[in-house]
Amino acid sequence: MTDNDKQEVIHEAHAEELHNISKLWLLPIVAIFIGAWLVYYQISNRGQEITIYFSSAEGLEPGKTRIKTRHVDIGTVTAIQLRKNSPGVVVTARINQDETHLLREDTNLWIVTPRITLSGVSGLSTILSGPFIELTPGMSGKEQFTFEGLEDPPVTPAGTPGLHVTLNSDDEFAYKEGDPIIYKGLQVGQIEDIYFNLEERVVYYNAFIEAPYNQLITSNTRFWDTSGVRLELGAEGLMIHTGTVETLLTNGVTFGIPEGLSQGDTIQQRAYFDIHASQTDANARRYKHKARFALMIEDSVRGLKVGAPVEYRGLPIGEVEQINVVTEQKPGLLEEGYKIPIIIAIFPGMASFEDSPEGVQWVNEQITLWIQKGLRATLETGNIITGGQYVDLQNYENLESIEITKSSGLPVIPTISNEFAQLTQKISSILNKVNELPFESLAQNLNQTLQQLHTTAKTFEQSGQEINQLLQQTQEQALISQLNDALHALEVLANTYSGHSQTNAGINELLLEFQALMLELKPVLQRLNETPSSLVFPIETGQSDTLPRAKRN
């Protein structure tokens, strides 16, 4: 091939524009879309960030501490910072996207840690797992993402069916959150929070009565204290009141409807009630209308207390309201003849009349009529041990008609001394008469009589001693005679068996003969021992005994 040939072959290049994008660009574009989708997915599912204010972040750790509701994880603490411009901490957390509907205006959050109270023990599981934040869902329709954390768990979880009531008390006793509300021994509710009104100087307790016990709360319901053991020493004697075992350690409130009252209307919304000191006090406060009277007491009012019963022939119809009230009475307390003014209240409702102004009017008219016919008041001792007194009204016959007076604007019921006072007066008069007796002359006569009696007694004593001696001698002689007989019998018996007695001698002779027999047998046995053959074969008889010999000269 030549160079010309080469020139002929070479053609001019034809430039052609490319209008299509390379398919390779699809790959980064898809990657970008995927990345963007992942970012969006991550952002959209990272959950709702919330802010919680606590006084302390003890035990909380970002990234570890969980937020739970009903023991289900719904979020995580992401950051903890100190709160600016105020004490406390700011805890930032994220709630799972699916659980953001729980975040409402009335949602509560608190830190769960081990907790030991008189009401019980809780949060023990966090000893190993560490603290977590408990969330109770709110029921409000308004969303909220910033919360004030609770210091303690709420006594009643939000949404619990029941009734909120507000109790108030101006007594000395006080309650705290969680103290039980008891009904016939069952805990039906708790004190939720406490508020002290500085202006009224009254403590208000917000309490919650759980369903279905909230139906027990009616317009006639009365609350009273049942804390610990309550002892009452009154005119009716010693009374002991206790609640449950729990209320022996803590405080407690119970409630009920006083006897004789209707059930009343059921309470549907928050209502206000007083806490009375005792059931008796609560029952006494059931009557709204009362008729007031004054008593002018001449006797001692020791043992009479405010609230002491007023009885008419044994039936309670009222109570003592005030003792020693200030009246227009001229003489002072330390002057002779001072009568102690006492105000009593008679409840028409308690006396089986209508508890209304008409009932009060009727009682006033009736008491006024009875006073003219002999109605009198006395102070009676209701309990001998405690000395508690009560006011007793009774009609007395054959009394002089007296005019009704008033004291402090109240009609006065006349009083008479009670039986004990009358008895005391009688004893005093008797003692006065006794004092007038001529004791000196009587004493002289009595001394003379006693001396004569003493002389007579001495003579009688001497006679008695002589008689005793005579009897003793007689007995001793008889005893000595018997003893002599017994000793003689013993002596004869002893002589019979004594060392020189015939019986003893006979025994000795028998023993001697037995001994002689044994001595005779002894040589025979000795011979047999020396020559056993002598039992069979004859022995030599040639030997002879040695004889005593005459003296040789």
Next chain:
Amino acid sequence: MKQLFIVILLIMINACATQPGNFNYYQLGPDTAHNLPAKTSDLSSKHSVLLTVKVPDYLKQNKMVVQTGQHQLHFAQLHLWAQIPLKSIRAALVNEISPHDAPWYMVEHYKNAPAQPHYQLDINIQQFYPTDSGKAILQGTWLFFVDGKAHTKQHFNYTETLATDGFSHAVSQQYQLLQQLSADLNSYFGQKMQSAPRHLNQ
């Protein structure tokens, strides 16, 4: 077998045919009965003396004993006491120390006394036998008690010469020894009772 039985039988018959020894029996007592009180005595007016007698063992058996050496006794095989010597000695002393006219009398037991006696006589015989050297010996002590308390203690030693051989003469001499002891005691009681009228008057 039959022959052996016959031999044994003959031997036993031979043993039974042996002549037994000639035994002689002796009684300790007076030769005649003239010393015994022939009259009735009123004991209510006399004082009783409780008598106790202790003897060696050879006087509590019936073989006659003769002393053949200073510390040797021979027990005769064919000469025997008719009664154990202790009984005979006690009876002889009771009789010999209770003279008919004496204001005392001997008793052997409490029951024979009207009450517990104030007096008690304990005679302890230590030697009472003949010898082969011509003697009969009686030695010992007596102790006199008044109201339970020891009052007098005295040793006695009497000897009689044997004139002839044999036990018969020796027994007679032994009884004379007991009579000598009784006579000395009677003499002592005679003096003692007179010097102690308090007891006599009781």
